[in-house]
Amino acid sequence: MTSSKPSKSARSLARLNVAHSSGSRHPYPRTARINQILREIISEELVRLSDIDERLGLLTVTGVDTTADLSQAMVFFDSLSAEARDALDERRAQIQSSVNVQTRLKRTPRLAFMADPAIASGAAVEEILRRHTHDDE
Numbered sequence: 001m002t003s004s005k006p007s008k009s010a011r012s013l014a015r016l017n018v019a020h021s022s023g024s025r026h027p028y029p030r031t032a033r034i035n036q037i038l039r040e041i042i043s044e045e046l047v048r049l050s051d052i053d054e055r056l057g058l059l060t061v062t063g064v065d066t067t068a069d070l071s072q073a074m075v076f077f078d079s080l081s082a083e084a085r086d087a088l089d090e091r092r093a094q095i096q097s098s099v100n101v102q103t104r105l106k107r108t109p110r111l112a113f114m115a116d117p118a119i120a121s122g123a124a125v126e127e128i129l130r131r132h133t134h135d136d137e
Contacts, residue, residue, distance in 0.1 A: 035064040038073055038099060038109070045098040055087035062116040066109055073109035076116035088113045 043061045050057040060078040067073070077084075088095075092111055100108040 031066050031068060031070075034070070034103075034105070035066050035073075037103060038064040038066065038075075041099050041102050042075055042095055042111075045095050049091055049094070053087050053091065055083050056091070059084055059088075062119065070105060070107050070109050073111055075111055075113050076118075077113065078116060078119050080113065080115040085113060 039061050042064070046056055046059055046061070050059075059080070061075060062078050063076045065074045065076070080088075092113075096108055096111050099105075099111070
């Protein structure tokens with residue numbers, strides 16, 4: 001019985017082809033495509049690692065911001081406890097290795113991890129709106 005879902009190797013091949021510049025026009029810049037690919041790879045690797053290290057469970061990658069020269073990539077999470085940050089720092093090389101294996105990038109960016117500031121800003125705005133609504137009542 002065959003599955004309609006593409007195999008892992010087919011998904012990896014698709015990623016490789018997207019990350020590799022073929023000279024054709026794309027609807028958005030190369031770094032944006034690479035950011036999306038890195039987000040997917042890192043998310044999948046964290047799912048695998050969460051079976052081994054429970055500190056990595058319930059982490060959601062909200063985005064990746066890669067420098068133009070691809071030397072560094074900041075990985076953003078919805079929330080990041082000190083315990084989870086320590087686990088990510090311990091597993092950084094393993095996650096980075098997974099990125100290297102699944103892409104054809106000349107240089108694998110050095111990964112850094114932090115909580116997404118947009119999440120904190122959104123929570124602050126919600127709190128202001130909540131207080132404002134409460135004051136109106």
